[in-house]
Amino acid sequence: MRLPLAFLLLPVLFSEAGARPLSRRAVLESRDRLPAGWSKRDDLNKRGVVPVRINLRQNNLERSDQLLMDVSDPDSPRYGQHYTAQEVADIFAPSKETVNAVKDWLRDAGVAPHRVKYNHGQGSLTLNMAVADLEELLHAEYNAYEHDTGALHLACESYSVPASVKHHVDFILPTLHFDVPLSKRDGDANDKVLKASKVGWPDKSATRPKQGTTVENIFSDLTNCSQQITPDCLRALYKIDYSPVTKDQNSYGIVEYTPQAYVPSDLDLFAKNFSRSTIGVRPKLVSFDGGLLQSNQTGSDFNGESNLDLQYAINLVDPIPLTLYQVGDLVESASFNNFLDGVDASYCGGDNSTEDGIYPDASNATGSYKGPESCGTAKPTYVISTSYGMNEADATPAYERRQCEEYKKLGMQGVTVLYSSGDSGVAGSGGNCTNPTTALSANGTRFTPGFPATCPWVTSVGATQINPNSTVFDPESACEQVIYSGGGFSDVFAMPKYQKTAVAKYFKDYKPPYTAQQYNNSQATRGFPDISANGANYVVAINGNFSLAFGTSASSPVVGSIFTLINDARFAAGLGPIGFVNPMLYKHPEALNDITMGGNQGCGTPGFTAVPGWDPVTGLGTPNFEKLLALFLSH
Numbered sequence: 001m002r003l004p005l006a007f008l009l010l011p012v013l014f015s016e017a018g019a020r021p022l023s024r025r026a027v028l029e030s031r032d033r034l035p036a037g038w039s040k041r042d043d044l045n046k047r048g049v050v051p052v053r054i055n056l057r058q059n060n061l062e063r064s065d066q067l068l069m070d071v072s073d074p075d076s077p078r079y080g081q082h083y084t085a086q087e088v089a090d091i092f093a094p095s096k097e098t099v100n101a102v103k104d105w106l107r108d109a110g111v112a113p114h115r116v117k118y119n120h121g122q123g124s125l126t127l128n129m130a131v132a133d134l135e136e137l138l139h140a141e142y143n144a145y146e147h148d149t150g151a152l153h154l155a156c157e158s159y160s161v162p163a164s165v166k167h168h169v170d171f172i173l174p175t176l177h178f179d180v181p182l183s184k185r186d187g188d189a190n191d192k193v194l195k196a197s198k199v200g201w202p203d204k205s206a207t208r209p210k211q212g213t214t215v216e217n218i219f220s221d222l223t224n225c226s227q228q229i230t231p232d233c234l235r236a237l238y239k240i241d242y243s244p245v246t247k248d249q250n251s252y253g254i255v256e257y258t259p260q261a262y263v264p265s266d267l268d269l270f271a272k273n274f275s276r277s278t279i280g281v282r283p284k285l286v287s288f289d290g291g292l293l294q295s296n297q298t299g300s301d302f303n304g305e306s307n308l309d310l311q312y313a314i315n316l317v318d319p320i321p322l323t324l325y326q327v328g329d330l331v332e333s334a335s336f337n338n339f340l341d342g343v344d345a346s347y348c349g350g351d352n353s354t355e356d357g358i359y360p361d362a363s364n365a366t367g368s369y370k371g372p373e374s375c376g377t378a379k380p381t382y383v384i385s386t387s388y389g390m391n392e393a394d395a396t397p398a399y400e401r402r403q404c405e406e407y408k409k410l411g412m413q414g415v416t417v418l419y420s421s422g423d424s425g426v427a428g429s430g431g432n433c434t435n436p437t438t439a440l441s442a443n444g445t446r447f448t449p450g451f452p453a454t455c456p457w458v459t460s461v462g463a464t465q466i467n468p469n470s471t472v473f474d475p476e477s478a479c480e481q482v483i484y485s486g487g488g489f490s491d492v493f494a495m496p497k498y499q500k501t502a503v504a505k506y507f508k509d510y511k512p513p514y515t516a517q518q519y520n521n522s523q524a525t526r527g528f529p530d531i532s533a534n535g536a537n538y539v540v541a542i543n544g545n546f547s548l549a550f551g552t553s554a555s556s557p558v559v560g561s562i563f564t565l566i567n568d569a570r571f572a573a574g575l576g577p578i579g580f581v582n583p584m585l586y587k588h589p590e591a592l593n594d595i596t597m598g599g600n601q602g603c604g605t606p607g608f609t610a611v612p613g614w615d616p617v618t619g620l621g622t623p624n625f626e627k628l629l630a631l632f633l634s635h
């Protein structure tokens with residue numbers, strides 16, 4: 001039997017004779033083993049025609065740090081003059097030289113120029129080609145592969161391009177990438193897709209949040225904020241006394257991954273007790289890749305994160321509208337890359353099926369999303385908060401660097417991107433640490449930083465607490481109830497310039513007692529978090545009752561609310577959004593409350609310690625809204 005696959009798109013119209021000059025080749029990618037679940041078949045029709053996509057090397061990447069700093073560093077003459085989405089696309093679009101070099105290669109290889117289409121927005125060249133010709137072009141051998149689920153895929157194990165072309169090409173599809181739709185197998189629910197397992201809310205660690213602890217009486221004044229955090233406690237803690245004026249001109253986005261879903265009646269229950277003006281207020285739903293509010297699975301594991309994020313965000317920024325980016329269907333769910341695809345079409349096409357959801361969903365299961373992949377179908381809001389994370393050790397550095405570049409592009413457009421820093425202190429999700437070969441295991445001892453919290457182009461948010469028997473008027477500590485603030489030093493990302501002075505001071509004055517066996521102590525990698533906010537004892541309405549929640553999951557949306565209010569004031573004053581805030585925060589730590597107590601234990605150690613100045617537990621400290629407002633309005 002010959003495989004039909006989807007290969008027979010076009011009649012084979014061309015023959016690629018043409019003398020090919022002998023040229024030096026460079027292997028672009030290769031792999032030594034197949035991803036799990038795939039096996040080779042021997043019935044590929046090599047005369048079948050397939051769509052080929054050549055992703056070209058982006059231009060100006062080496063300048064991109066500087067381009068972001070130009071508009072984010074308060075001392076830059078261009079501060080606040082963000083780029084439009086089109087300008088960002090143009091800056092990173094492949095250079096003419098790159099486009100021409102690859103076109104020349106194809107022409108020399110006998111491909112008629114009219115068959116090659118250049119897509120400026122996506123930075124790629126596309127063409128249709130017979131498999132046999134593709135083999136010749138890439139010096140590769142193609143095979144058909146079949147997955148356990150029955151899905152079919154075309155792939156090779158290695159491919160090369162002329163050495164002179166190598167630095168113009170990122171990667172070519174189809175090649176090694178098994179980015180094909182797969183149906184998820186039972187019992188597999190967490191390994192493939194949401195590696196981005198929820199940070200914080202019901203983390204599957206020993207320190208399980210007191211979920212289900214029903215709160216009988218909500219204290220109505222500020223004397224008991226050490227036992228229960230309410231919106232008024234946060235307003236008192238962070239000096240938030242502000243009424244927004246710009247409303248619809250502003251926007252604040254919260255990202256949630258299916259099957260997490262908020263419960264509308266819980267939003268109203270919360271509103272009834274804490275801000276009657278928000279009864280009936282719902283976020284605007286932006287669905288990416290079939291994202292929906294499922295209501296069949298309930299409980300804190302399914303509603304906790306969404307309810308927490310939205311109840312506090314709606315309350316704190318009222319009446320500024322909230323946008324809910326709900327990502328992924330019920331079968332596959334989704335990854336951070338799927339979200340990024342949704343706000344930037346040019347990012348689509350590079351997903352990895354090991355890590356990312358692949359849409360349309362090939363599964364036959366109920367709830368699989370059959371529509372087209374969401375590519376640039378919605379705009380980013382001015383502030384975006386995400387309370388999910390994964391371990392740096394879960395994916396490859398290349399995967400993480402590619403994603404991190406994308407956050408930089410959002411920053412260039414004036415978008416503030418916040419991620420919670422993790423709930424297991426210096427350990428990874430579940431409290432596990434890595435062993436020397438970087439695999440996560442129960443007996444690992446190496447600290448395990450979280451991603452995207454370590455990407456230098458996001459603002460990473462850690463957690464604090466009001467100490468027992470203290471009040472909102474006393475200094476907070478690093479959170480040491482139920483959860484520990486994620487923090488430390490990246491194993492992947494170099495230290496960004498904006499934090500060099502602060503981190504150098506930390507190492508000079510408070511050198512931590514750990515060795516290179518435990519973390520990258522070169523003082524040359526990204527330290528996190530950047531900022532923090534209370535993450536203990538949040539009163540949240542869940543399934544008709546109030547419970548207490550803990551985590552950096554709570555901290556990130558609160559910090560996002562504060563930045564959204566600051567944007568409001570800037571818009572009212574005729575200024576633009578604050579965008580990427582880290583350069584400003586590190587230059588003006590006086591606008592934050594320095595946290596100097598507590599630590600972030602993990603991996604069998606006490607972790608790092610909160611000290612004067614920046615530290616890898618609470619970053620620069622918690623927000624002082626009054627001071628931040630004055631600071632950002634003066635630039």
Ligand SMILES: *[C@@H]1O[C@H](CO)[C@@H](O)[C@H](O)[C@H]1NC(C)=O
Pocket residue numbers: 149150183364
């Ligand atoms: C999905 O449905 C198709 C057509 O009904 C069937 O051939 C295929 O075996 C099904 N796949 C799975 C994984 O159930």
Ligand SMILES: *[C@@H]1O[C@H](CO)[C@@H](O)[C@H](O)[C@H]1NC(C)=O
Pocket residue numbers: 215216217218272273546
């Ligand atoms: C919430 O407010 C209602 C009155 O609107 C009150 O009856 C109820 O006791 C409050 N809930 C809690 C847990 O205090």
Ligand SMILES: *[C@@H]1O[C@H](CO)[C@@H](O)[C@H](O)[C@H]1NC(C)=O
Pocket residue numbers: 219220221223224
């Ligand atoms: C604060 O908590 C204490 C101990 O739980 C309780 O006795 C007191 O009544 C609470 N204060 C308020 C104002 O509810």
Ligand SMILES: *[C@@H]1O[C@H](CO)[C@@H](O)[C@H](O)[C@H]1NC(C)=O
Pocket residue numbers: 293294295296
């Ligand atoms: C809930 O489950 C029912 C039956 O299993 C199904 O028909 C429905 O589509 C599901 N709805 C959601 C939102 O999950």
Ligand SMILES: *[C@@H]1O[C@H](CO)[C@@H](O)[C@H](O)[C@H]1NC(C)=O
Pocket residue numbers: 176177178352353354355394395396399
């Ligand atoms: C996809 O991701 C997995 C796990 O991070 C990695 O091992 C693999 O090399 C990636 N595949 C490609 C083609 O980048």
Ligand SMILES: *[C@@H]1O[C@H](CO)[C@@H](O)[C@H](O)[C@H]1NC(C)=O
Pocket residue numbers: 429430431432440441442
């Ligand atoms: C952590 O280790 C335990 C014990 O080996 C294991 O059951 C669990 O799955 C691990 N968690 C993660 C997130 O790796």
Ligand SMILES: *[C@@H]1O[C@H](CO)[C@@H](O)[C@H](O)[C@H]1NC(C)=O
Pocket residue numbers: 441442443444
């Ligand atoms: C860690 O655990 C693995 C199995 O989970 C075991 O193979 C290994 O020997 C252990 N390492 C140490 C140092 O105990």
Ligand SMILES: *[C@@H]1O[C@H](CO)[C@@H](O)[C@H](O)[C@H]1NC(C)=O
Pocket residue numbers: 468469
């Ligand atoms: C808090 O105050 C209560 C009552 O005054 C006391 O029993 C408890 O020990 C105090 N806790 C701490 C940590 O000081």
Ligand SMILES: *[C@@H]1O[C@H](CO)[C@@H](O)[C@H](O)[C@H]1NC(C)=O
Pocket residue numbers: 493494516520521522524525
């Ligand atoms: C630590 O980070 C530095 C800078 O990125 C790097 O050169 C070094 O190899 C890293 N050390 C280890 C042990 O990974």
Ligand SMILES: *[C@@H]1O[C@H](CO)[C@@H](O)[C@H](O)[C@H]1NC(C)=O
Pocket residue numbers: 214543544545
């Ligand atoms: C709320 O909690 C009470 C007591 O813990 C319980 O009886 C009730 O069923 C809960 N309500 C809901 C809607 O779960």
